[in-house]
Amino acid sequence: MSIELSEPDVNGLGEAVAALRGWQSDASPLQLHPGDLGWFWRAGPEATATAVRTWSRDGRILAVGLLDGPGLLRLTIARDARRDEELARSMLADVTDPDRGVLPAGRASIEAPMTARLQDLLAGAGWHADEPWTPLHRDLAQPVPPPGVRVERVGPGLAAESTAVHRSAFDGSTFTEERWHTMAAGLPFADARTLLAYDDGGAAVACVTVWSAGAGRPGLLEPMGVHRDHRGRGHGRAISVAAAAALRDMGASSAMVCTPASNTAAVATYRAAGYEPRALVRDMTRDA
Template sequence: MRREEYAGPVALRAMQSLASRVFPQAGWRHSGDLAWAAASAVSAPDATPTAVWSTGDTTVAWGWLESPEELTIQVDPAYPDLAGEVLAWAQRATDAARLSVTIGAHETHLTSALAAHGFVQGNDKPFFACLSRPLTDLPPLYTLPEGYRIRPQRDAADVIERAAVHRAVWNSPHITAERHAAMREVWPYRSEFDLVAFSPEGKAVAYCQGWYDEVSGVGLFEPVGTAAEHRRRGLSRAVGAALLHAFAAAGGGLATVSPRGDAGYLIPKLVYESLGFQTMSRTRTYTKAFRRSGTPAGN
């Protein structure tokens, strides 16, 4: 067994290779979700260390401190004892007063290690619903309002438009055209799954970015959005249905998405359910407070 440590998600492909092998049976982060998280991260790499465990050329576990207080973890169920090693590494690698770990409720091979290391499940945070649907018996391609059209990104002008609508939807000023263009170079991005809805005036007003992992045959929706002034016109559902058909045409067998599942923000989940997605799991967050010098545990 070998462990390698990095400043930032340098070994992203190694991390993704584990997701390709075991998702969604283990883990709730698709390889495309990891690509999106790495490409959209705002923290400096030395503030977001990673560690990867491998046997031979096969990745069997990894941990990523996406922030000093937030650990993302994935462990091959065939190597459950590595969960404790990942947690021990993360606790050494952060100087935060507390550390949170979010896992899928179905990842029972991680819960005993979390308890053994003093992590406590919380109920006070929003959670994500893990939805999926087979890529058979798909919904129809919906008729758009007059003048609207859906197509994949094609050129630099589309990149600028796509980044702009993302900023408008999510108030994310760090998603610039340059950052979005760089993300397009990260596996498993393919432009035919990055669908954009354009208004009659030719402005990008909605999008559904898809990530298709040809290793697992699983496609992911992430991210998805519609500009406020163009909502309630069926655009989110229409672009989502178009992406399902694109995944199926590529040979995919399953589509997944992880919207908020709590009552605070249910509309996206309802849209996905209208496209045939069903809940397969949900996330649970575990937190541990540390006694750091000058900081009492629990503060």
């Protein structure tokens, strides 16, 4: 049976999330995670469904993609299908033809597993490797030490304070208390926690949301930010340690995060929190 490209409705998102959960493995490099869909969910379930694409054969999902911004497709593929020639050629046709409803014409980028056959086909079609990103990984086999600051789990009562820290940390952020509630009502947040760190004076200084993919699988930090008025004081390291502890408490095998390799300060922060860098990854980009 041929490969089928689909855009699930809201009720179909659960199947995509379940597929992503099942594909997470410490043996694989960082890839699209249920938490990526969970973080996108802040825009609402309908917007999330509109941004998701799946590729299936005989009713089984083989690949899941997320349109995570204009011209950016982030996707991953089942481990046993990454060298599947039929799947790769079908996906290439879908992502290069704007009429298929995946990517628009002009400049576009695709994040895909580096070992996937699709990577080879994209290169042969004129796509090129873009700027490198650094995945970082912390094994959670052993207990995580205390972060050294007070950390609270965010519920409805702390959502406004947490999102204010996030907006300070990220220029142009539109993450509001209302959007936190929308995210928290989403399917992936059943396996997630938002954490808020405070300094000795009681000021909220850093926040992070962590996403589990289930016991024995790697969890994801997405996103982590430090209030602009409290940077350079170790709060990013502290909240990243707290994130690892929370994921271990949820049964995750490891904690993972990815940041542009050019953001040396972020890489240094995660390394100070016990996260080890892995091999660089790159999107494939098509120029306009």
